[in-house]
Amino acid sequence: MEERVAISVKNIRKNFKLPHERYTSLKQSAMHLFTRKGFTRFEALKDVSFEVMEGEFFGIVGRNGSGKSTLLKLLGGIYQPTSGRIAIHGSLSPFIELGVGFNPELSGRDNVFLNGAILGLSRKQIEEKYDDIVAFSELHEFMDQKLKNYSSGMQVRLAFSIAIQARSDILLIDEVLAVGDANFQQKCYNFFREMKREKRTIVFVSHDMNAIKDFCDRALLIQDGVVAAVGAPDRIINKYNRLNIVERKELESVEYAMDTANRWGSGDLVVKDVVTKLKGRPRKSFEPGEDITIEIKATVKRKVDQPIFGLIIKSPQGLRVMVTNTRLMGLKTKAYSRGETVTFSCSVKNIFSNGRYTISPGLADTDGNVFYDWIEDAAWFEVHNSDSNDGVVLPDHTLKVFVES
Amino acid sequence: MSSASDSPMRAAVEFKTRRKYWGLVRELAAADFKLKYQGSVFGYLWSLMKPLAIFGVLYLVFSVFVRIGSDIPNYPVYLLLGIVLWNYFAESTVNGMRAIVDKGDLIRKVYFPRIMILLASSLSALITLVLNLLIVAVFLLFAHTDQSWQSFGFLFLILELYLLSVGISLFLGALFVRFRDFAYIWEVALQLLFYASAIIYPLSLVPERFQKLLVLSPITQIVQDARWLLVSKQTTTGFAILAHWALIPYLIPPLLAITGYIYFERAASMFAEDV
Numbered sequence: 001m002e003e004r005v006a007i008s009v010k011n012i013r014k015n016f017k018l019p020h021e022r023y024t025s026l027k028q029s030a031m032h033l034f035t036r037k038g039f040t041r042f043e044a045l046k047d048v049s050f051e052v053m054e055g056e057f058f059g060i061v062g063r064n065g066s067g068k069s070t071l072l073k074l075l076g077g078i079y080q081p082t083s084g085r086i087a088i089h090g091s092l093s094p095f096i097e098l099g100v101g102f103n104p105e106l107s108g109r110d111n112v113f114l115n116g117a118i119l120g121l122s123r124k125q126i127e128e129k130y131d132d133i134v135a136f137s138e139l140h141e142f143m144d145q146k147l148k149n150y151s152s153g154m155q156v157r158l159a160f161s162i163a164i165q166a167r168s169d170i171l172l173i174d175e176v177l178a179v180g181d182a183n184f185q186q187k188c189y190n191f192f193r194e195m196k197r198e199k200r201t202i203v204f205v206s207h208d209m210n211a212i213k214d215f216c217d218r219a220l221l222i223q224d225g226v227v228a229a230v231g232a233p234d235r236i237i238n239k240y241n242r243l244n245i246v247e248r249k250e251l252e253s254v255e256y257a258m259d260t261a262n263r264w265g266s267g268d269l270v271v272k273d274v275v276t277k278l279k280g281r282p283r284k285s286f287e288p289g290e291d292i293t294i295e296i297k298a299t300v301k302r303k304v305d306q307p308i309f310g311l312i313i314k315s316p317q318g319l320r321v322m323v324t325n326t327r328l329m330g331l332k333t334k335a336y337s338r339g340e341t342v343t344f345s346c347s348v349k350n351i352f353s354n355g356r357y358t359i360s361p362g363l364a365d366t367d368g369n370v371f372y373d374w375i376e377d378a379a380w381f382e383v384h385n386s387d388s389n390d391g392v393v394l395p396d397h398t399l400k401v402f403v404e405s
Numbered sequence: 406m407s408s409a410s411d412s413p414m415r416a417a418v419e420f421k422t423r424r425k426y427w428g429l430v431r432e433l434a435a436a437d438f439k440l441k442y443q444g445s446v447f448g449y450l451w452s453l454m455k456p457l458a459i460f461g462v463l464y465l466v467f468s469v470f471v472r473i474g475s476d477i478p479n480y481p482v483y484l485l486l487g488i489v490l491w492n493y494f495a496e497s498t499v500n501g502m503r504a505i506v507d508k509g510d511l512i513r514k515v516y517f518p519r520i521m522i523l524l525a526s527s528l529s530a531l532i533t534l535v536l537n538l539l540i541v542a543v544f545l546l547f548a549h550t551d552q553s554w555q556s557f558g559f560l561f562l563i564l565e566l567y568l569l570s571v572g573i574s575l576f577l578g579a580l581f582v583r584f585r586d587f588a589y590i591w592e593v594a595l596q597l598l599f600y601a602s603a604i605i606y607p608l609s610l611v612p613e614r615f616q617k618l619l620v621l622s623p624i625t626q627i628v629q630d631a632r633w634l635l636v637s638k639q640t641t642t643g644f645a646i647l648a649h650w651a652l653i654p655y656l657i658p659p660l661l662a663i664t665g666y667i668y669f670e671r672a673a674s675m676f677a678e679d680v
Contacts, residue, residue: 078515079677103440105440110436117428118429119515120426
């Protein structure tokens with residue numbers, strides 16, 4: 001079968017002019033008519049090229065600010081490229097964001113017609129599909145109520161139900177699965193599978209590596225406005241995760257992560273070190289069943305009262321496997337004064353399955369409103385499971401095989 | 406350098422998809438109209454009551470207190486017609502100017518031909534005009550004005566007025582994205598136009614050489630023609646005082662609509678970034 005190109009992107013550049021001050025009046029413009037230094041040029045995309053084949057489920061991943069959204073907006077025709085060429089072969093459904101144009105003062109029913117029209121559906125088409133939309137959203141008894149009385153989950157359900165009716169050849173989907181309950185998410189996934197079966201061309205932007213892995217035929221990693229890699233999802237996900245892990249040489253010093261974008265917080269209490277130990281001795285790799293002790297040492301820079309200490313363990317795929325903190329577990333902390341070093345330790349049985357897991361420490365004020373320090377993937381440990389295992393965890397469990405008598 | 410809009414493939418797709426967005430004009434206009442009267446007890450009735458109230462005031466002022474137009478039969482209806490047409494022009498251009506900026510949220514998130522927003526805004530003002538004209542029609546009947554087949558010429562005038570309003574809105578809507586000054590500029594310009602267009606006084610009151618100047622403005626020409634067709638043949642029209650120069654005001658609206666369209670389409674690709 002001959003493969004045809006659905007989207008072809010060639011040498012796309014996109015610059016934004018960021019004015020130092022925004023001139024929104026004539027006077028300001030007139031005053032600065034002859035000064036040329038009024039703005040900074042920001043290169044959001046630098047020479048991006050790739051192709052998406054017809055019937056392909058194509059993922060785009062990248063960290064925040066990498067240029068993903070700009071790229072999607074260019075594909076959707078919202079922005080015009082500074083230079084380069086985008087060719088779209090077929091009709092394109094631009095649901096970059098769900099529920100665009102929803103008006104809280106109008107009824108659910110009116111919003112279906114309005115949003116449908118924005119997605120390019122005619123009134124007749126929407127009338128034909130209206131019952132399907134209502135059925136899919138499960139909002140039958142709410143359709144005559146104003147949208148402002150809907151919960152955010154209900155709004156998303158309605159929006160998604162309309163969006164999937166825009167049956168064009170090419171769909172652009174941006175991170176739509178973040179909201180909605182498990183049941184509705186399942187419906188969305190089913191819809192994706194159906195799209196995949198129908199061989200529709202889909203460009204899918206997501207932070208959810210599981211979704212990328214499950215659905216995409218190919219994926220693209222974008223970093224700082226350039227294409228870092230294109231290829232099989234597994235390979236791209238690995239690359240993406242490696243970007244997120246702060247590569248650290250030799251000693252377990254957190255100093256390295258100090259100036260990366262993956263660290264933020266007020267700095268009242270700062271993480272000095274993150275160490276993993278086995279029976280009191282530093283260790284980086286663990287056998288199944290061993291007790292892993294994670295020690296987080298923090299220095300008090302300004303007096304803090306009953307702070308929360310917490311950590312997240314992420315799987316090699318970047319999934320949060322375990323989230324814990326002192327408040328969650330009901331552990332009272334004290335007031336600490338400037339200069340003190342506080343150690344927070346967490347002991348956990350190694351039920352992890354295989355590969356390199358990362359630790360992200362987090363320190364916050366007593367209500368969890370202010371982050372003192374947060375370092376994404378500050379340290380890591382490895383688990384070697386002799387039986388190669390695909391799962392995220394391998395807890396103690398028993399298996400049985402028997403024939404029902 | 407080539408961009409997506411230069412690509413013939415993209416252009417072809419754009420042309421094909423453009424048609425399907427006509428529905429959007431209708432939905433946006435309908436939503437606009439619904440929202441306008443939301444929270445008011447009488448709702449749509451206000452669209453009808455407003456011209457009625459205006460007529461009451463005009464009748465009181467010009468038939469009882471001041472007797473400016475006493476030589477013109479049915480002067481209150483004559484005035485009402487002018488004011489209804491003017492209100493449409495003012496409302497439609499002011500809304501048109503703000504339309505793109507007001508829908509900025511939409512523009513930043515989804516692609517559709519931007520002109521649809523502007524057309525929707527003009528349509529919603531047109532609905533109000535039609536409702537107002539129904540009231541005017543009732544007064545015309547009660548006032549025993551003579552109507553003939555010539556009255557249908559009024560439809561042509563509405564088309565001309567629509568082109569004029571849309572043409573100006575296209576310029577203002579695109580300019581307002583970059584320069585918010587136009588809100589003030591247009592407010593003053595409208596005031597000036599209002600008094601220069603013989604809306605609340607008969608054109609015949611103006612010294613003759615200024616009459617010729619005033620009637621060159623399409624808005625004066627439309628109002629005067631409409632009064633001539635529907636209310637009173639004593640109305641001073643461009644044809645009566647200008648001879649062949651009288652054609653000029655008829656040419657301005659289509660010219661504005663065409664140049665406005667070209668200007669708007671050029672500016673439109675940057676709306677998502679500038680708005």
